[in-house]
Amino acid sequence: MKKHNLKTKALISIFFGLLIAPLFFSCDGIIFHEIRNEVELADAKLSGDIQNIVRYNYGGKECIFASTGDIYYRSVDSSVVDKKMEFSDFPTPNEFVYSLAADTDYLYALSVKIEKDDDGYNVAKNRTLWYYNTTTSAWESIWTAAYNKNTTVILFCTNTPKKETRHAYFRNGTTIDNCVYELNGSEKPSDGDGDGLKAMTNGSTDHTTSPTTGVRSCTVLGSDVYFSSAYAMVSNQTGDKYSTYIYRSDGKSVCYSSDGNDWTSVSLGGDTIYSLAVCNDYLLAGTYSGIIHTKWSSRDSDASDSLPAVPTSGNQDFETNAASTLSSYYEIQYIVVVDPSQIEKSATIFASSITSSSSASLNNVGLWSYFLSEGKWNRE
Numbered sequence: 586m587k588k589h590n591l592k593t594k595a596l597i598s599i600f601f602g603l604l605i606a607p608l609f610f611s612c613d614g615i616i617f618h619e620i621r622n623e624v625e626l627a628d629a630k631l632s633g634d635i636q637n638i639v640r641y642n643y644g645g646k647e648c649i650f651a652s653t654g655d656i657y658y659r660s661v662d663s664s665v666v667d668k669k670m671e672f673s674d675f676p677t678p679n680e681f682v683y684s685l686a687a688d689t690d691y692l693y694a695l696s697v698k699i700e701k702d703d704d705g706y707n708v709a710k711n712r713t714l715w716y717y718n719t720t721t722s723a724w725e726s727i728w729t730a731a732y733n734k735n736t737t738v739i740l741f742c743t744n745t746p747k748k749e750t751r752h753a754y755f756r757n758g759t760t761i762d763n764c765v766y767e768l769n770g771s772e773k774p775s776d777g778d779g780d781g782l783k784a785m786t787n788g789s790t791d792h793t794t795s796p797t798t799g800v801r802s803c804t805v806l807g808s809d810v811y812f813s814s815a816y817a818m819v820s821n822q823t824g825d826k827y828s829t830y831i832y833r834s835d836g837k838s839v840c841y842s843s844d845g846n847d848w849t850s851v852s853l854g855g856d857t858i859y860s861l862a863v864c865n866d867y868l869l870a871g872t873y874s875g876i877i878h879t880k881w882s883s884r885d886s887d888a889s890d891s892l893p894a895v896p897t898s899g900n901q902d903f904e905t906n907a908a909s910t911l912s913s914y915y916e917i918q919y920i921v922v923v924d925p926s927q928i929e930k931s932a933t934i935f936a937s938s939i940t941s942s943s944s945a946s947l948n949n950v951g952l953w954s955y956f957l958s959e960g961k962w963n964r965e
Contacts, residue, residue, distance in 0.1 A: 629964045631657055632951035634683075635937035638919045640744055640751070641687040649921060649935055651952055652682040656694060659965070661923045661933055663956035675724055680713065686742035686753040691770045692717040693753050694724065695740040697732060712738050714755060716770055727773045728755070743805050746824045746925060750805045754812075758798070762787055765796040765812075788812070792833060793845065806831045811845050817861040817871075821885075821892045823926040829885045830894050832868065834858035839868065839896055843885075851898040853879055856913075860936075862920035864929040868896045871917025871936060876907050878929065904930060910962045911938055911953060914945035931957050935965070 633653030641650055643658060650658045675682070675696065684695040694715045702708045714728040730738075742753040755774060758764040763784035766774040775781030788795025796803075796812035803810055804818040806828055811818070813833045820828035832841045833848075836857055840848040853870055860871035867878040877900040884891040902908070911917055915938035923933040934955040940947070952965040 629948050629951055631965050632948070634939050634950070635952055636684050636918060637686075637741075637744075638921045638935050638937060638952070639685045639687045639692070639742065640746070640921065640923075641692050642748055643692070647923070649923075650685050650687070650692065651935075651937065652685055652694070653951070654681045654683070656682055656685070663933065663958050675715070684740040686740045686755075686768070687744070688742065688751045688753040688768060689748055691719075691753070691768070693740060693742075693755075693768055695738065695755075709734075714740070714774075716768070718771070725771060727768075727771060728757075730757075739801055741800075741802060743803050743810060744921070745805050745820065745822050746923075747805075747822060747827070750808065750822070750827075752803070752805075752810055754796070754800075754803065756796075756798075756800060760798065762798075764798055765800060792840075792842075792848065802833070804828075804831050806842075806845050809845070816857075816859045819861040819863060821863050821894070821925065823892065824924055825926070826892060829892050832861055832863075832896070834861060834870075837872075839870065841895060843894070849895075851879075851896055853877055853896075854899045859916060859918050860920045862922045862934070863893060863925040864922055864932050864934075865893065865926055866928040867901075868893070869920050869922065869929070869934070870900075871911075871920050873916050874913040875915060876911040876917045876920070876936065878903065878907075905955065906961045907955070910949070911936060914942045915940045915949065930960075933957070936962075 635651045635653055639650045641648055647661050648658045679699050680696040681699055682694045682696045686693045696713050698710045699707050700710050709732040711729055711731050713726050715724045716727055718725050737759050739756040743751055745751055753768040755766045755768055756764055765785045766782045773781045775783060785796055788797050791797050792813045794809055794811055799814040800812045802815055802818035803812045804820045811831055815833040817834040820831045822828035830841055830843050832839050837855060838850045838852045840850045842848045855877040856872040856874040858870045858872050862869040867880060869878045879896050879900045881893040882897040883895040885894040918937045918939055920936045936953045939950055953962055954965050955962045
């Protein structure tokens with residue numbers, strides 16, 4: 586995913602103070618945009634840069650997890666009153682969690698430790714990979730290394746609706762061979778000597794079942810995991826059906842395939858795509874300039890309950906307030922549709938937004954949700 590500077594709560598407050606004055610003098614500012622939309626937004630409960638939104642079954646309930654430094658979770662059930670709950674403190678101080686992943690059984694977190702140097706500046710000291718031990722209800726470290734800005738370290742997962750097809754991966758580096766590991770709870774990534782997880786064999790072709798050194802996304806076609814260097818990859822899997830098509834971002838276009846070998850590209854007519862999600866009637870895309878969606882031009886069979894297959898080119902207007910809340914002022918880094926078998930207006934959907942625009946409100950940076958019971962997008 587696109588990298589961003591780590592933002593502490595203090596920095597967010599400072600930036601907001603510097604940015605708020607120009608907004609009142611801009612007729613194109615987000616304040617006037619929200620007034621025109623006539624939707625009263627809820628008070629923000631989870632603000633800040635959210636790199637990903639992860640599905641994980643916790644305490645016997647399907648939940649989504651997100652992080653802005655600390656880890657938060659909530660049930661996907663819209664009837665839950667407390668929508669934001671602090672999950673757990675880490676065993677060491679000053680750990681800033683910036684990425685999460687989950688497989689069938691375990692939750693993982695990637696953090697950076699921030700400490701003051703001799704001149705009083707906050708600097709990154711090391712990176713640590715953690716897994717959550719459900720038996721002891723504690724986080725345990727399974728990998729750590731000194732921070733090196735020239736080394737790419739990524740945590741990613743399939744994030745599928747079916748719990749049994751969820752897989753989590755850890756990538757350490759870009760130029761060394763065999764730098765991708767499939768995680769498995771407490772097992773530690775090995776450097777090739779001794780016990781521990783063995784790295785996966787690098788593939789020579791992108792968007793296949795073997796990861797390359799540039800991999801950053803993955804999904805499942807049937808029961809096979811496919812890897813890609815694209816920002817986003819998703820399938821048409823639902824809670825009760827295995828996927829028959831997979832989709833990946835390619836600039837402003839989406840590429841689709843039914844076999845993982847032959848790919849067809851369609852342009853959605855928006856900006857660079859960072860995230861993808863499937864509903865029964867639309868393919869959702871989070872872009873550099875807001876959220877867009879496109880209808881399906883065909884399905885995988887003639888059956889009434891068939892899965893979506895081929896997206897149309899271009900994009901269509903929303904019937905909800907999605908375009909005004911997740912507007913062109915914001916980069917939509919992640920979208921999760923809880924049940925892709927539902928149409929968009931009936932689905933439960935979560936999305937994250939960030940911005941570098943001076944015309945945007947930092948109050949709208951963070952986690953968003955859409956519930957049928959509310960019939961509109963609002964802040965979490």
